Amino acid sequence: MNVESAIELLRSLITISLTLVGPILMVAMGVGITVSLVQAVTSIQEQTLTFVPKLLAVATLLVVAAPWMMRQLMEFTIACFSRLPEMVK
Secondary structure (H helix, E strand, O other), X not given: OXXXXXXXXXXXXXXXXXXXXXXXXXXXXXXXXXXXXXXXXXXXXXHHHHHHHHHHHHHHHHHHHHHHHHHHHHHHHHHHHHOHHHHHO
């Protein structure tokens, strides 16, 4: 394996990781900010109140986006296996 192929593999690994984790983080952050705003407006300062909405939102996103995420991971894995013969050289 030469340096260029290792860098390309690492770059594609980071790209696919950020692509898959990005929506989950955005949903969790959006729900957290929304719940924090509601807490600030209503003067409810319960720290555990943000956990349940975030959990439900992320779980719903994972159920909805699971086929897309699996497809992305399978394409990445197939691409890695197809590049395997040139990595052995």
